[in-house]
Amino acid sequence: MSNGNGDNQGVVTKDDGVVVLKNVVKKFGENVVLKDVSLAIEKGKTTVIIGPSGCGKTVLLKHLILLLRPTVGEVYFKGERIDEFNEHDLDKIRTNYGFLFQGGALFDSLSVAENVLFPVRQHYKITSKSGIDELVRTKLAMVGLDGFQNYYPGNLSGGQRKRVALARAIALNPEVILYDEPTTGLDPIRADIINELILKMQRGLGLTSVVVTHDMTSAYKIADRIIMLHEGKIYADGDAEHIRNHPNQIVQQFINGRVSDDDLEVLRMSGTISRSEFEPLDLEE
């Protein structure tokens, strides 16, 4: 189905995707972050989520893995309703996911190898040293960092740290990987290495990916489908071409990084800045 702008419409059933959100509402106190989000994540595809800062992208991503529970609505994994599972049962479901958190935080006190192994140790009792060495080696090789096993995060560049975080995200051979801002803070070349790795995971291993990003170059390159979240709802939904040519002005302003007239008005109302306000301060110590 399609609305007037040609977007996919949010009518989903539990079997429409690997992960399905159905009529999800999320409130934090009075703050309604997700108003009524229905979304089916298609198997083997890369779904990219865009939208202004604070619009709820991370909150949406966390619902896909039940790190947050909906206030209202349902979440399904492979047709099974999981939002009412207890933490123990959810932990089992979560072994099907890899998650690259915003900021890609590694444990600074652990070596690269131990960082990659972290999710494995959480879920399994490790008995064979040679088995785990091989697991770490293959995962690091996939991100081009075999040989860095004994490094510590403090000795790696930002791009290398993201790649280690990606190796950690795939440590349990997940079917679904969730990436929260994987290219933020990287220069365009390093960002493109991450894009290539996301594509490699999807094309080479058939993984299902959901990527939250502000980076439209990245979005256009990796997405099978782009979803724009705005004011708690899915505002636009389609392939890269569709989003690029979207008729809605708010979508165009967002993807082209233009400030809206309303926002400009707020800036104008904040008054002018005079040079005298920037003189050295003469304060008593």
Ligand SMILES: Nc1ncnc2c1ncn2[C@@H]1O[C@H](COP(=O)(O)OP(=O)(O)OP(=O)(O)O)[C@@H](O)[C@H]1O
């Ligand atoms: N655990 C929480 N408790 C209360 N409020 C929260 C919580 N997590 C998120 N929020 C609120 O939900 C809203 C959406 O936050 P979210 O982190 O999803 O935004 P975002 O779109 O990911 O932004 P950014 O692009 O800056 O990462 C914000 O108003 C935030 O304050």
Ligand SMILES: [Mg+2]
């Ligand atoms: Mg976020």
